[in-house]
Amino acid sequence: MESKESYQVRLEVFQGPLDLLLFLIRKQKIDIQDIPIAIITKEYLEYLNQKKRININREAEFLYIAALLIYIKSQMLLPREKALEEDDDPRQTLVNRLLDYQKVKMASILLRKKEEKEHLKWKRTFTPPFLKKEDLDLEEVSLFDLAEVFFSIMKRKKIQDIKILKTKEFSIEDKMKEILEALRENSFIDFLEYFTQQESFEEALISFFGLLELIKIKTVIAIQEKLFHSIKVWLAKDHYLRQN
Amino acid sequence: MDNSLRNVIEALIFISLDPLSIEKMKNVLEEFPPQKVEEAIEKLIKNYNSNDRGIQIIKSGGGYLFSTKPEYDTWIKRLLRIERKNKLSSAALETLSTIAYHQPITLAEISALRGVDSSHTLKTLLQKKLIKIVGRKKCPGKPLIYRTSEKFLTYFGINSLKELPTQEEISKILEEEKDF
Numbered sequence: 001m002e003s004k005e006s007y008q009v010r011l012e013v014f015q016g017p018l019d020l021l022l023f024l025i026r027k028q029k030i031d032i033q034d035i036p037i038a039i040i041t042k043e044y045l046e047y048l049n050q051k052k053r054i055n056i057n058r059e060a061e062f063l064y065i066a067a068l069l070i071y072i073k074s075q076m077l078l079p080r081e082k083a084l085e086e087d088d089d090p091r092q093t094l095v096n097r098l099l100d101y102q103k104v105k106m107a108s109i110l111l112r113k114k115e116e117k118e119h120l121k122w123k124r125t126f127t128p129p130f131l132k133k134e135d136l137d138l139e140e141v142s143l144f145d146l147a148e149v150f151f152s153i154m155k156r157k158k159i160q161d162i163k164i165l166k167t168k169e170f171s172i173e174d175k176m177k178e179i180l181e182a183l184r185e186n187s188f189i190d191f192l193e194y195f196t197q198q199e200s201f202e203e204a205l206i207s208f209f210g211l212l213e214l215i216k217i218k219t220v221i222a223i224q225e226k227l228f229h230s231i232k233v234w235l236a237k238d239h240y241l242r243q244n
Numbered sequence: 245m246d247n248s249l250r251n252v253i254e255a256l257i258f259i260s261l262d263p264l265s266i267e268k269m270k271n272v273l274e275e276f277p278p279q280k281v282e283e284a285i286e287k288l289i290k291n292y293n294s295n296d297r298g299i300q301i302i303k304s305g306g307g308y309l310f311s312t313k314p315e316y317d318t319w320i321k322r323l324l325r326i327e328r329k330n331k332l333s334s335a336a337l338e339t340l341s342t343i344a345y346h347q348p349i350t351l352a353e354i355s356a357l358r359g360v361d362s363s364h365t366l367k368t369l370l371q372k373k374l375i376k377i378v379g380r381k382k383c384p385g386k387p388l389i390y391r392t393s394e395k396f397l398t399y400f401g402i403n404s405l406k407e408l409p410t411q412e413e414i415s416k417i418l419e420e421e422k423d424f
Contacts (some may be wrong), residue, residue: 016360061360100357106417107341108334110409111400115337118401119329120314121302178371181330185372197371237325 017065018101020047025098035091037076041069068094143212146191146222149231150208153195170203175210183220183235191222191231249276250284250291263307263398305398339365343375343390344408350387366390374399 024043025035044066048059072090182189198204211233214220221236256272257264266285270278285308292300302311312320321327332340339362342354355362369375376393380386392405402408 016358018359065359097359101359102418103411103414104338104342104345104357106414107345107409108337109417110413111341111344112331112334112337114400114402115331117314118399119331120317121300121311121401122317122320123309123311123398182371184326184330 017062018098019105020044020062021065022098022102022105035095037069037073037091041066041073044069143215145224146208146212146231149191150195150204153192154201154204170206172206172210172213175207176214179207179210179214179233180219180235183233187234189233191233193230194233249273249280250288253281253284253288257301257308257310260307260309262394263303263305263309265307268307302401303403304401305394306404309398333365333368335362335365336368340369340374340392340396343369344392344396344405347391348378348389349391350381350389352387354390 021040021044024040024047027043030036030040048062048066068090072094075090179189179194182194195204195207198207211220211222215222218236220233222231222233224231252273253269256269266282269285270281273281289301289303289308297313298316299310299312301308304311338358339354342357342362343349346353346357351363351366354366366375370377372395373393374396375390377388378391379389381389397403397405
């Protein structure tokens, strides 16, 4: 539980070890080109120490940078006969990486501003399909139709990939959220397309349960416009809006 | 005559699902001189932007499209019963800008630039159709290559990749931050 929480914090506050490093450098108001390694390393380690337990898999990247900082400091302390060539300076590699990363970071701030501005302008992201006579009796698909299509997709998929190494864990709740989000973005989901995209059978199965749950609580609605056409999933309220 | 060309263009933009490019428009409007078409579009845009309208024509994603004016956001949300639009997470946004500025790019390259594993965010972006797979790199492992999609442009209201914030704009922000 503990480690899960620290992971959350990390997601919100620091996107990765470079992010943390950049933050520390900014906090000290230092020029990136001229990092006082000892000070930064100290703060970096302090940050890592704040976590009571370190999940090696997740924090390995952070530890790697901490180790790198210490390595650089130790290199600088060693007396040398000849001064280091510019290229050999381990600091330079780190500085270059940081500068590249900083650019990305700044670009994403600019993109965020654009996103906010664009969100206020609404576009007709889809035109409601024009109702033709024969389309008037759109039929809500039964559970069995859905299950049939689902298992036929999975059968096809199984033949394609048998090389699943490790599966992540998914929960039905997560998948329900994912489906709802996809619906908000794209107004409808093509049933066939959606499940073909799933990576493993387990993932697809859990998504499928999630979808069934959403249909049960009447948040979404599955519709086949014509016989042999693909099944589309809509948010229920969008669907009724479209019909009226 | 001039007036009617403007109306035709208005109708064409209205009915298009994706941003309508000027080339497509010129193809359709073959009986009009291209110069006139361009002029008419400009006038049309001005006309919409002036006043008295809830909608406007904007240039975005390589073409022209209708959008509502920002000031009517509140009422549209009420109609569609949407409380707020989902923003991209900062991880997704960072990954996206890495791709935008370094494309074509592979997952390993993205993760290296960000210093953090980006496979999950990449999947989300693919699902949102903001990026696309354009092939495989000819190197060991043949990793997939990613690029931003057309939807990426419209999402941020950019007309082409050339309109992405430039190096100068980025450095300007950096300067401002320093002062701060």
